[in-house]
Amino acid sequence: MHEIDDQSQYFADAPPTIVPLLVKPHFDALTDEQKLYAHHVSRAAFLGTRIVLRQVSPESEGIFDFILALYDAYHGNWPNVQKAAGITDQALQDFLSYATQFLGNGGNYKGFGDSKFIPRCSQETIDALASAVPKAKEVLEKSKISVAAFYATTEQPGQMHLGFPDKGHLSTYYPDSPDITQDEIEQISDFMAEKKLLPENTRLKKTEDGNFQLLIASGLAKPPPEGGDAGPETVFDLGGKLDGRKLELVYGDHIEELAKIALQIKKAGLNAANDRQKQMMDEYAKSFGSGSLNAFKESQKLWVKDIGPMVETNIGFIETYRDPANVRAEWEGLVAMVNKERTQAFQKLVDAAPSMIPKLPWSRDFEKDTFQAPDFTSLEVLTFNGSGIPAGINIPNYNDIRQEIGFKNVSLGNVLSAKAPNEPIPFIHPHDLDVYQANRDQAFEVQVGIHELLGHGTGKLLQETEQGKYNFDISNPPLNPVTNKPITTYYKPGQTWSSVFGGFSASYEECRAECVAMALSCDFSILNIFGFGDGSADMHGKAGDVLYTGYLSMARAGIAAVEFWDPKSRKWGQAHMQARFSILKTFLDAGEGFAALDATEDGDLSDLTVWLDRGKILTVGRKAVEAYLQKLHVFKCTADYEAGKKLYEEMTHVDEWWATKVRPEVLRRKTPRKVFVQANTVEKNGKVELKEYEPTCEGMVQSWAEREV
Numbered sequence: 001m002h003e004i005d006d007q008s009q010y011f012a013d014a015p016p017t018i019v020p021l022l023v024k025p026h027f028d029a030l031t032d033e034q035k036l037y038a039h040h041v042s043r044a045a046f047l048g049t050r051i052v053l054r055q056v057s058p059e060s061e062g063i064f065d066f067i068l069a070l071y072d073a074y075h076g077n078w079p080n081v082q083k084a085a086g087i088t089d090q091a092l093q094d095f096l097s098y099a100t101q102f103l104g105n106g107g108n109y110k111g112f113g114d115s116k117f118i119p120r121c122s123q124e125t126i127d128a129l130a131s132a133v134p135k136a137k138e139v140l141e142k143s144k145i146s147v148a149a150f151y152a153t154t155e156q157p158g159q160m161h162l163g164f165p166d167k168g169h170l171s172t173y174y175p176d177s178p179d180i181t182q183d184e185i186e187q188i189s190d191f192m193a194e195k196k197l198l199p200e201n202t203r204l205k206k207t208e209d210g211n212f213q214l215l216i217a218s219g220l221a222k223p224p225p226e227g228g229d230a231g232p233e234t235v236f237d238l239g240g241k242l243d244g245r246k247l248e249l250v251y252g253d254h255i256e257e258l259a260k261i262a263l264q265i266k267k268a269g270l271n272a273a274n275d276r277q278k279q280m281m282d283e284y285a286k287s288f289g290s291g292s293l294n295a296f297k298e299s300q301k302l303w304v305k306d307i308g309p310m311v312e313t314n315i316g317f318i319e320t321y322r323d324p325a326n327v328r329a330e331w332e333g334l335v336a337m338v339n340k341e342r343t344q345a346f347q348k349l350v351d352a353a354p355s356m357i358p359k360l361p362w363s364r365d366f367e368k369d370t371f372q373a374p375d376f377t378s379l380e381v382l383t384f385n386g387s388g389i390p391a392g393i394n395i396p397n398y399n400d401i402r403q404e405i406g407f408k409n410v411s412l413g414n415v416l417s418a419k420a421p422n423e424p425i426p427f428i429h430p431h432d433l434d435v436y437q438a439n440r441d442q443a444f445e446v447q448v449g450i451h452e453l454l455g456h457g458t459g460k461l462l463q464e465t466e467q468g469k470y471n472f473d474i475s476n477p478p479l480n481p482v483t484n485k486p487i488t489t490y491y492k493p494g495q496t497w498s499s500v501f502g503g504f505s506a507s508y509e510e511c512r513a514e515c516v517a518m519a520l521s522c523d524f525s526i527l528n529i530f531g532f533g534d535g536s537a538d539m540h541g542k543a544g545d546v547l548y549t550g551y552l553s554m555a556r557a558g559i560a561a562v563e564f565w566d567p568k569s570r571k572w573g574q575a576h577m578q579a580r581f582s583i584l585k586t587f588l589d590a591g592e593g594f595a596a597l598d599a600t601e602d603g604d605l606s607d608l609t610v611w612l613d614r615g616k617i618l619t620v621g622r623k624a625v626e627a628y629l630q631k632l633h634v635f636k637c638t639a640d641y642e643a644g645k646k647l648y649e650e651m652t653h654v655d656e657w658w659a660t661k662v663r664p665e666v667l668r669r670k671t672p673r674k675v676f677v678q679a680n681t682v683e684k685n686g687k688v689e690l691k692e693y694e695p696t697c698e699g700m701v702q703s704w705a706e707r708e709v
Contacts, residue, residue, distance in 0.1 A: 007118065007151075007152045007154075009667060010115065010116055010117055010118050010152055010160060011117065011118060011119075011120050012094075012097050012098040012101045012102075012117045012118065012119060012120060013097065013101055013117075013672035013673075014093075014094065014097045014120055015093075015097055015672075015697075016097050016100045016101050016104070016672055016675055016697070017420045017423070017671070017672040017673065017674045017675065018100060018104075018420075018674075018675055018676075018677060018695045018696060018697070018699075018700060019418040019419065019420055019674050019675075019676055019677070019695055020418075020676070020677050020692065020693070020694075020695040021381055021384075021389075021414055021415070021418065021676045021677065021678045021679070022414055022418075022692075023337070023380050023381065023382050023414060023679060023690075024679075024690055024692060026337040026339070026380040026382075027337060027382060027679075027690050028690070029337070030310065030311065030337065032686075032687060032688070033271050033273075034271075034273070034310055034311050035681070035687075035688040036267075036268075036271040036683070036686075036688055037268050037271040037272060037273070037277075037311055037313075038311045038313075038335050038337075038382055038681065038688070039681040039683055039688045040264045040265070040267040040268035040271065041264070041265070041268045041311075041313045041315060041333070041335045041383075042333075042335045042382060042383040042680075042681050043264045043681075044261045044264035044265050044268070044315060044333060045315055045332075045333020045334070045335060045383050045384075045385040046333070046383065046385050046707050046709050047257055047260045047261045047264060047709055048257060048261060048315075048331040048332075048333055048385060049064075049106070049385060049707075049709045050064075050254070050257050050709065051217070051254045051257055051258075051331040052106040052107065052330060052331050052385070052386060052387060053106065053107050054172060054175075054254070055107075055172055055173065055203075055322065055330055055331065056106065056107030056108065056109050056162075056172065056322075056387065057107055057108055057109060057116075057170060057172060058145070058149075058172060058175075059108065059143070059145040059149040059150075060102075060106075060107035060108050060109075061143060062139060062140055062142075062143025062144075062145040062149075063102060063107075063108055063145070063149075063150065064102070064103075064107075065139040065143065066130070066136050066139050066140055067099045067102065067103070067701060067704075068701075068704065068705050069133055069135040069136040069138075069139050070129060070133055070136050071701050071702070071705045072135070072705065073132075073133040073135060073136070074133075076698065076701070076702050076705065078092060078096065078698060081129070081132065081133070084132035084133070085125075085128040085129045085131070085132035085133075086128060086132075087121075087125050087128050087129070090121075091121045091122070091125040093697075094119060094120040094121035094125070095119060095121050095125060095126075095129065096697035096698065096701070097120065097697060098117075098118075098119040098120070098121070098150075099697065099700070099701055100675060100697040100700045100701070101117060101675060102117075103675075103700055103701065103704050104388075104675025104676065104700065105117075105387055105388060105675070106385075106386060106387040106388070107387065108150070109162055109170075110573075110673070111386070111387030111388030112388050112564075112574055112576075112577075112673055113563070113564045113573045113574045113577075114161060114162040114163075114322060114573040114574060115160055115161050115162075115564075115566065115573050116152070116153075116159075116160045116161070118150060118151045118152055119150055119151070123147050123148065123150070123151060126147045126150055127147055130147070156168065157568050157569075158170075158568070158569055160566075161566055161569060161571060161573055162322060162324065162573070163324045163569070163571060164181075164182045164185070164324045164325075164503075165177060165178050165179070165180055166179070166180065166181040166182055167182070167569070167571075168569070169324070169569070169571075171323070171324055172203070173203050173204065173322075173323045173324075173325075173328045174203065174204050174205065174206070175203055175205055175215075176205060177204070177205050177206040179206065180204070180205075180206040182324075182325070183241070184206070184212075184241075184242065185204060185325050186325065186502070187238070187240060187241055187242050188204060188212060188214075188238075188242075188247065189325065189327055189499060190240075190499075191236070191238060191239075191242075191247065192214075193494045193495070193496075193499055194494065195230045195236070196229070196230065196494075197214075197228075197229055197230040198229065198293040198294075198297075199327040199328050200293060200296075200316075200317040200318075200320070200327070200328060200329035201216060201217040201218075201287075201291060201293055201296070201316075201317040201329070202214050202215060202216055202217070202253075202328060203215040203253060203328065204328075210245055211245050211246045211247070211248065212238075212242075212245065212246070212247045212248070213247075213248050213249075213250045214247055214248070214249050214250065215250050215253040216228070216249060216250065216251050216252075216253060216291040217253045217254045217258060217288075217291060217317065218251045218252055218253070218254075218255065218258055218288070218289065218290055218291030219255060219258035219259035219261070219262050219288055219289040219290075220251060220252065220255070220259075220289055220290060220291070221251055221252035221255060222251055222252075223249070223251055223290070223291070224290045224292075228249065228251075228290070228291060228292065229291075229292050229293055229294050230249070233249075234248060234249040235247070235248050235249070236248075236249075251291055258288045258289070259289070261288050262284075262285045262288040262289045265281050265284045265285045265288065265315075266281065266285050268281050268313075269281030269282060269285070273309060273310070273311070274306075276302055276305060276306050277302075277306055277309065279302050280299050280302040280303055280306065281299075283295050283296070283298040283299035283302065284296070284299045284315065284316065287299060287316065288316075296316055296317075297396075297398055297401065299316070300395075300396040300398065300401055301401055301405050303396070303408070304374075304375075304396070304401065304405050304406050304407060304408055305405070307375045308338070308375060308377070309338070310337065310338055311335065311336070311337060311338075312334070312335075312336050312337070312338060312377065312379055312410065313333075313334060313335050313336075314332075314333075314334045314393075314395065315332070315333040315334065316329075316331070316332070316333075317329035317330065317331055317332075318330070318332040318395060318397070319332060319386075319397070320397075320498065320506060321506050321575050322387065324503055325502065325503060326498050326501075326502060326503050326504075326505050326506050327498055327499070330386055330387060331385075331386065332384075332385065332386040333383060333384070333385045333386070334381070334383065334384050334393070335381075335382045335383040335384075336379035336380055336381045336382055336383075336384075336410070336412070337379065337380050337382065338377050338378070338379060338380075339377075339378040339379065339380050339413050341378075342378030342411070342413055343376070343377045343378045345378075345449075345529060345530050345531065346376040346377065346378055346409070346411060346449060346453075347376060348529045349376065349449055349450075349453060349526070349529050349530075350373050350374065350376045350409075350453065351373075352525070352526070352529060353371055353373065353453060353454060353457070354371050356454060356520060356523065356526065357371060357454065357458055359519075359520065359523065360454075360458065360516065360519065360520070360626075360629070360633075361481070361519075361626040361627075361629060361630040361633075362481060362630060362633055362634060362637075363478065363479070363481065365460075365462075365472065365478030365479075366459065366460055366462075366478065366633060366634060366637045367458060367459065367460055368403060368458075368459070368460045369460075371457075372405070372406040373406075374406050374407050374408050374409055374453070374457065375408045375409070376408070376409040376410070376411075376449075376452075376453055377408075377409075377410055377411070378410075378411045378413045379410050379411065379412055379413060380412075380413050380414045381412050381414055381415060381678075382678075382679065382681070383678060384412075384415075384676075384678070389412065389415050389676055390412065390415070391411070391412055391415050391416050391444070391448050392409070392410065392411045392412060392448040392449070392451065392452045393408075393409070393410045393412070393452065394407060394408070394409050394452040394453070394455075394456035394457060394513075395407060395408065399461060399496060399497060403460070403461075407456075407457060409449075409452040409453045409456075409457065410452075411445065411448050411449060411452070415676070416441065416444060416445055416448065417441060418674060418676065420674065423671065424669075424671055425437070425556075426556075426560070426666075426669040426670075426671065427556045427559045427560065427608060427609055427610055427669075428552065428556055428609060428610070429598065429609040429610070429611060432552060435545050435548065435549060436549050436552055436553070438545070439545045439546050439548075439549035440549055440553060442530070442532065442546050442549075443546050443547075443549040443550035443553055444550075444553065445530065446517075446521055446526070446527065446530050446532075446546060446550060447514075447517045447521065447550055447553070447554075448517075449530070450516060450517040450520050450521060450526065451513045451514060451516065451517040452513070454516050454517075454520055455512065455513025455514065455515075455516035455517055456509070456513050458516065458633075459512075459633060459636060459637055460637060461491050461497060461636075461637060461639070462478070462487065462490040462491065462637055462638055462639070463490055463491035463492075463493075463495070463639075464490060464491065464492055464493055465493065466493050467493060470490070472490070480634055480638065481630060481634060482630060482631050482634050482635075482643075487638045489638045489639050489640045489641075490638055490639055491639045492639075495639065497509070497636065500639050500641055501636070501641055501644060501645075502641075504645065504648055506575040507572065507575035507576070507578040507579050507648075507652075508579075508632065508636070508644060508648050509636070510575050510576050510579040511578075511579030511582055511583065511632060511648070512629065512632040512633055512636060514554070514576075514579050514580065514583055515583065515586075515625050515626075515628060515629035515632060516629065517550075518550070518551070518554060518583065518621075518622075518625045519622055519625050519626050519629055521547055521550050522547065522617065522618050522621075522622045524536060524537050524538070524543055527543040527546060527547065528543070530546075532546045537618065539614060539615065539617070539618070544614075547617060548612070548614045548617065551587075551612055551617055551621060552610065552612060554580060554583055554584070554587075555584050555587055555595065555610040555612060556610055557577070557580040557584075558580045558581050558582075558583060558584020558585070558587075558610075559584065559597070559608070559610060559662065559666060560577070560666055560670070561574075561577035561578065561580050561581040561584070562581065562654060562658055562659075562662055562663045562666050563577075563663070563666050563667060563670050564577040564578070565578075565581075565654050565659075565663070567659050567663065570654070572652060578652050581652055581654075582628075582648070582651035582652045583625070583628075584610075585651055586624050586625060586628045586651070587612070587621065587624065589624065590620050590621060590623070590624035591620070592616065592620045593613055593616070594612065594613050594616045594620040594621055594624070595610070595611065595612050595613070595621075596610075596611045597609075597610060597611070597662075598610070598611045603661075605661055605662060605665040606665065608662070608665055628651070631643075631647055632644070632647070632648075635647065675700070677693050677694070677695050677696075677699050677700050677703055678703060679691060679692045679693070679703075680693075680703060680706055680707060691706070
């Protein structure tokens, strides 16, 4: 059995990079009713915290309670905690650094990377803290976790990473089921698709007798009288490879949290700005109460139609990145205010989209018949609860809603602009540093805008929608531009993108969207929409600086990505970073002297930087990206799993040089990922006040203690 050679790679960041999510001027500009609406949805979002913790690891909820018990015992006076426990200044600081990263990631596995992180302080420090605070010791005992659970699973290194249990990894989407196999999970997924039972709010448990329980998140312990989404039945006989076994639907997963969440959602509905918002809140409450994802889909249809609200919200089981099967979703809640000034630029991008999509490297056969212009807003985030905060969002993820009704894009402005002072920037050459620092925020905004709108917002899944009916001409199928032959694969009835492409679908789709951003950011008319240049191609002006910085940023991210590849399991732990690594490889494989990795001495990578020929971005760089993008897109549209898997495995393969030479250097120079201290809202006599906190470890813990979740 392999053991972990070097635990230091799993140490919590010291110190963590803590930044405030600044939002006060935007919140203060709301009316009293808007503030109440925002407050109740924010409360609902945070009341899902324990759901997130349970979705991460068996010990996360207990560690959360342990941290807050220490805070409560001494009312946040950490020197008094230190004195009672008899620990050193350094031990206290190490514990607080760990607590901050834990709270910022919604558990003890990185929200961005899916690997466990552990305290730098010793187990004796945790023991001393527990002994000093009886309530803290009690929560550990009640949670049935030992102090060792904070630390590395030394004899089971695979458990340091989230993934399929039968591959030696950890996933609490499959609780108490160490012997459940990937094949069984996929068989159950196929059965659920046949029954039109959606998986996002479920967990799957294998019982001791070899049968299965589908745990459905709901505020009620039983299905509603009219039956659940699959009808009145709750026990099903399985077939195929699972013949002779049963699947039982068990309602009431996260029952206490979802009952409280449904109540807050109903209160939000009383302060909704219009009937559509109120109906949306009613459908949310129905979904969270009964466990119905059909009701949740109704909420998402109403959400898409709720154009330009002053307070933007979305809440529920949304993204599937952390489920190794890529079908079960993490709890997530967003509350934000619209930034009208920045939204104008995004609206211009929406207006330009119909003229931009034809510039992408595929024919109309692989694109929606009509582009349904979405709502695209720049938001200032009040609350984002989950395992981390993205820079942009494109939802809903249900393809039928996207194709029939549309979707929304949001760019999270105060997340994009949040920076820690004197942040080091590894892998950028000194002669590029000035232009990079001057333009990286603008380049990132352009990238996020195109990625969300024209990346995730493009493409048509060619499908047999029902027996004998197709959304393309089956008698004269489209020509595949990769093979120059008619397509031979397509989606069958009931199949979805994620059900066909499975565990690598999330990373693959992020890669496709990133490539769209890399290709279309070369269009100077798009750069002009964002306020850079006059629309004419000029690599030496401001627009050229932004474009060059965007390509540098992607290349730099591709190097940094190998931090998120685990050499023992040879597994990628983060969808976006896996994608960025493959795009860097695309740059490096483009030839003609377009891109290279540069270091002064052979074998010594201590000054490793990326080098790009700025003058070849519009020709060599764009051409290489578009060739890769075309394959990614066509394989997705045609359900060509085999071709897509082969391509993506080749492009994300980490060879020995990357694994043994580059990765150690990346780990040596890695910079801590930002964690955000978020404000709380407090209701007093029908009025809502905002309370902000210091961007410190102490401020982070206080903010969570005062949420009372």
